[in-house]
Amino acid sequence: MKALKTTLVSTLCGWLSVGGLHGQNTITPPPSAASHLREVREKQNTVGDVPQTGILRVPRAFQGRSVLPAGPLLFLASGEGRGLLEATHHPLAQYLSRAFGGNAEAPIPPSPAMLSRLAAMSSNGRLSSGAAAGTVPYTASAGARFNLEPRANAVLYPKARSWQTFIPNGVAQGDDLIVQAADDFRGNLATDSNWDQSLSGYYVHRSTTADCSVQFEGGLPSFQFQGNTVMGIGDTVVAADPMRNAIFIADLRFGNAAGVGLFRASASTLLNPSLCPNGTHLQAQATSCWEVSPPALVFGQDVADVTGGQPRIAVDERPTGTGAGDVYVVQPTGNSQASGIFLAACTNTLTCSAGAVIRGTDVNSIFPYAQVRPDGLITISYTEMSTTSSTETINFVTCTPAGAPNQPVCGSPTAVVNVAEPLGAFLGGGVVANEPVNLNLGLVTTYPKHANRRDSTGKFTSFLVYDDCKHVFNPGNGATPVCVAAEVLMTLSTDNGNTWSTPVSVDAAAGHHFFPAISTDASTGTTNIVYYTTEKDPFKHEVSVALNPIAAGSTTLGAPQFLTKSLDIDDDPGNQGFFLFSTFIGAIARGNGTPGQSRLYTSFDSTAVSGTYEGRSLPESNNHILLHTF
Amino acid sequence: MTGTAPGDLLLTNGDRPFLPGDRTFPKHANRLESDGKTVTTFIVYDRCEVPTIGSTLIGANFCPKTDVVITSSTDGVNWSPITSVTTSRAQQFFGTVATDASRETVNIAYYSTQNDPLQQHLQLFLAQVAPGSTAVGVPHLLTSTFADAQAQSPILVSFDESFGDHLGLAAAGTGTAGQSHAYVSFTWNSVQGTYVGTTNPDLNNHLTRLDY
Numbered sequence: 001m002k003a004l005k006t007t008l009v010s011t012l013c014g015w016l017s018v019g020g021l022h023g024q025n026t027i028t029p030p031p032s033a034a035s036h037l038r039e040v041r042e043k044q045n046t047v048g049d050v051p052q053t054g055i056l057r058v059p060r061a062f063q064g065r066s067v068l069p070a071g072p073l074l075f076l077a078s079g080e081g082r083g084l085l086e087a088t089h090h091p092l093a094q095y096l097s098r099a100f101g102g103n104a105e106a107p108i109p110p111s112p113a114m115l116s117r118l119a120a121m122s123s124n125g126r127l128s129s130g131a132a133a134g135t136v137p138y139t140a141s142a143g144a145r146f147n148l149e150p151r152a153n154a155v156l157y158p159k160a161r162s163w164q165t166f167i168p169n170g171v172a173q174g175d176d177l178i179v180q181a182a183d184d185f186r187g188n189l190a191t192d193s194n195w196d197q198s199l200s201g202y203y204v205h206r207s208t209t210a211d212c213s214v215q216f217e218g219g220l221p222s223f224q225f226q227g228n229t230v231m232g233i234g235d236t237v238v239a240a241d242p243m244r245n246a247i248f249i250a251d252l253r254f255g256n257a258a259g260v261g262l263f264r265a266s267a268s269t270l271l272n273p274s275l276c277p278n279g280t281h282l283q284a285q286a287t288s289c290w291e292v293s294p295p296a297l298v299f300g301q302d303v304a305d306v307t308g309g310q311p312r313i314a315v316d317e318r319p320t321g322t323g324a325g326d327v328y329v330v331q332p333t334g335n336s337q338a339s340g341i342f343l344a345a346c347t348n349t350l351t352c353s354a355g356a357v358i359r360g361t362d363v364n365s366i367f368p369y370a371q372v373r374p375d376g377l378i379t380i381s382y383t384e385m386s387t388t389s390s391t392e393t394i395n396f397v398t399c400t401p402a403g404a405p406n407q408p409v410c411g412s413p414t415a416v417v418n419v420a421e422p423l424g425a426f427l428g429g430g431v432v433a434n435e436p437v438n439l440n441l442g443l444v445t446t447y448p449k450h451a452n453r454r455d456s457t458g459k460f461t462s463f464l465v466y467d468d469c470k471h472v473f474n475p476g477n478g479a480t481p482v483c484v485a486a487e488v489l490m491t492l493s494t495d496n497g498n499t500w501s502t503p504v505s506v507d508a509a510a511g512h513h514f515f516p517a518i519s520t521d522a523s524t525g526t527t528n529i530v531y532y533t534t535e536k537d538p539f540k541h542e543v544s545v546a547l548n549p550i551a552a553g554s555t556t557l558g559a560p561q562f563l564t565k566s567l568d569i570d571d572d573p574g575n576q577g578f579f580l581f582s583t584f585i586g587a588i589a590r591g592n593g594t595p596g597q598s599r600l601y602t603s604f605d606s607t608a609v610s611g612t613y614e615g616r617s618l619p620e621s622n623n624h625i626l627l628h629t630f
Numbered sequence: 631m632t633g634t635a636p637g638d639l640l641l642t643n644g645d646r647p648f649l650p651g652d653r654t655f656p657k658h659a660n661r662l663e664s665d666g667k668t669v670t671t672f673i674v675y676d677r678c679e680v681p682t683i684g685s686t687l688i689g690a691n692f693c694p695k696t697d698v699v700i701t702s703s704t705d706g707v708n709w710s711p712i713t714s715v716t717t718s719r720a721q722q723f724f725g726t727v728a729t730d731a732s733r734e735t736v737n738i739a740y741y742s743t744q745n746d747p748l749q750q751h752l753q754l755f756l757a758q759v760a761p762g763s764t765a766v767g768v769p770h771l772l773t774s775t776f777a778d779a780q781a782q783s784p785i786l787v788s789f790d791e792s793f794g795d796h797l798g799l800a801a802a803g804t805g806t807a808g809q810s811h812a813y814v815s816f817t818w819n820s821v822q823g824t825y826v827g828t829t830n831p832d833l834n835n836h837l838t839r840l841d842y
Contacts, residue, residue, distance in 0.1 A: 437830060475784065538829075616680060
């Protein structure tokens with residue numbers, strides 16, 4: 001039963017909810033989609049006589065397995081996924097039979113309407129050939145859309161789950177080199193005349209105008225691993241090494257092999273218009289831009305024996321010392337030999353260790369999140385699900401660098417906190433409880449993150465944030481409990497994670513608070529906690545991005561402040577709530593030590609910018625970015 | 631009792647189809663004209679103003695622009711060209727119609743998201759067709775506040791109840807101007823409920839009235 005939670009979470013962390021997971025509040029005009037989704041849900045989300053909020057249908061290839069993979073792999077194993085890929089003549093379709101063998105599901109072709117839509121999307125004129133025109137302010141009340149997709153017939157599915165990093169003054173003094181990564185559905189649906197059929201989106205600002213414009217974008221390219229082509233299927237994350245002027249991006253890979261793709265591009269490459277031309281990249285441009293340094297397949301394995309969740313990466317940005325410049329990759333994964341949270345260490349030029357399971361983790365361990373302390377110690381938090389209840393435990397472990405590609409040496413995990421009412425709690429039978437009401441997202445689930453701060457004493461304070469359900473409402477009559485108030489909590493440790501403080505709420509205002517992100521600006525010692533809040537909306541539906549900083553030297557939360565106006569994050573055209581599965585927002589802060597010159601970039605999803613469909617304007621989901629200086 | 635064979639309104643008018651797969655719910659009302667003999671029938675329904683777009687792998691289409699349209703006939707066979715009740719932006723839906731016989735006024739109620747940039751928050755409108763005319767007048771806004779169709783009562787979330795699929799409308803009067811009333815019943819969630827001590831939107835049946 002526990003594995004199903006892994007599946008459930010993974011599914012919504014990835015590509016497409018095969019079974020139509022989310023079960024609430026998809027009623028919105030126009031009514032056509034609403035009623036259809038209701039019918040689908042009624043068919044799929046009924047346990048006995050009691051409708052439930054969410055049920056996952058596990059593809060046959062993974063039924064009965066103790067370890068289940070991320071959403072992209074579940075999608076590939078499904079009949080719907082296979083049908084779509086075959087209909088679009090997607091290269092991934094050729095690998096499905098081998099990957100899933102006799103358990104491959106029969107293809108379920110898309111509807112005629114969908115096929116018609118695909119044809120429209122593959123028509124000419126949808127490829128951006130240049131950079132965003134004009135000045136795009138960083139600090140608009142909705143942030144700035146951070147992609148180049150043309151607005152006419154914008155892809156219905158979102159560019160979502162974005163994460164960004166930057167190299168301060170990487171373009172020019174006062175102008176940062178910004179790279180954002182996100183899952184981009186253009187990789188699923190468009191033909192190669194518009195996109196390179198990679199779901200692993202990247203978006204880069206390198207303009208000498210210090211704004212939030214995007215100069216080029218694309219999907220991370222396919223590459224060869226032991227003679228096999230592996231393609232990006234999303235779950236894309238990014239990190240920077242400002243000391244060495246390098247950007248690293250990781251994603252999930254699939255083909256005749258599977259694993260985590262890890263790319264490195266130097267700042268000079270990203271600034272080079274010959275290697276990385278303006279506009280939307282196809283495979284050739286993506287390759288020239290991201291494969292100057294050969295990419296690595298971390299945790300590479302036979303595709304027929306694969307499981308894996310979203311990876312995370314962290315870079316040791318120190319100039320010197322054991323592990324300096326190393327890149328660490330963590331992923332919940334496994335195969336027939338082992339499973340748990342895997343950790344690999346790669347050199348700055350991507351020579352990687354084979355990876356090893358962190359002691360104490362197993363199939364119930366999810367959501368690993370890695371950071372590197374300013375002294376080089378690797379810190380990893382993750383969630384351990386109970387085998388007997390819906391509760392979860394957040395764990396923390398430290399690992400000592402050994403100098404990649406040598407494997408770091410990890411200690412034993414310690415419990416940070418037991419979460420009695422996690423968001424997206426698994427009740428068994430595939431049913432998910434504690435979903436925040438009125439958030440029409442694929443899944444809102446507890447996902448801890450942490451940041452480390454070097455204090456003036458030379459010691460370190462680790463701050464960990466997570467979300468849970470503050471008030472659970474049980475409708476009775478066998479219906480699934482829901483969350484009427486989600487909250488973000490913070491706890492801290494001053495002894496290398498051995499003991500943790502009593503968690504405190506980051507924002508006590510009424511409404512939902514969820515998707516916390518945290519980043520410490522090492523230059524000033526300010527720790528920034530960013531999250532979504534519905535405080536401004538009495539309907540608890542629209543969200544604002546909020547910030548609560550912790551001052552240098554302090555462990556006390558500040559006063560919450562809004563970074564954006566109210567935004568809709570769940571209203572993609574056609575009411576695609578089923579397919580919106582943001583599970584986090586991104587935050588990264590850096591500075592030069594001078595107050596007022598530090599920068600916090602936040603990445604999040606928003607429908608503030610509309611697309612046009614049949615000439616009519618409609619909100620459409622995009623990856624956004626926002627700058628806050630402090 | 632005698633009647634006519636059912637006519638195919640869609641084909642007759644050559645219009646785009648009803649919202650595919652949806653519960654588009656045409657309603658009609660009859661008005662006895664001043665000659666005492668002619669009866670004009672008005673049909674109101676929701677449609678997709680533009681071609682629908684295939685959007686999901688599960689087969690649903692979506693409509694980038696819904697509107698409420700009206701057509702009329704004095705013989706039930708021949709129908710006037712379909713026209714929109716309003717030319718406003720965004721989504722109009724759940725159109726319904728009722729005649730106030732005392733004043734030969736046709737009332738048309740509907741939801742619209744035209745005043746929300748994100749086209750999600752609803753308001754209630756009522757338009758009228760004057761006596762002797764088949765043209766729709768300027769709509770009246772009946773609700774100063776908004777409802778959010780994405781927000782539900784926690785107790786209904788699991789059962790996926792919603793804003794339903796129609797509005798209720800009744801109109802009557804004395805024949806004297808200012809003494810006619812059009813009552814509209816509708817689903818609304820601006821009044822909060824309390825759940826485990828936490829306020830949250832709650833779906834309720836509401837009623838409003840336009841005097842004319």
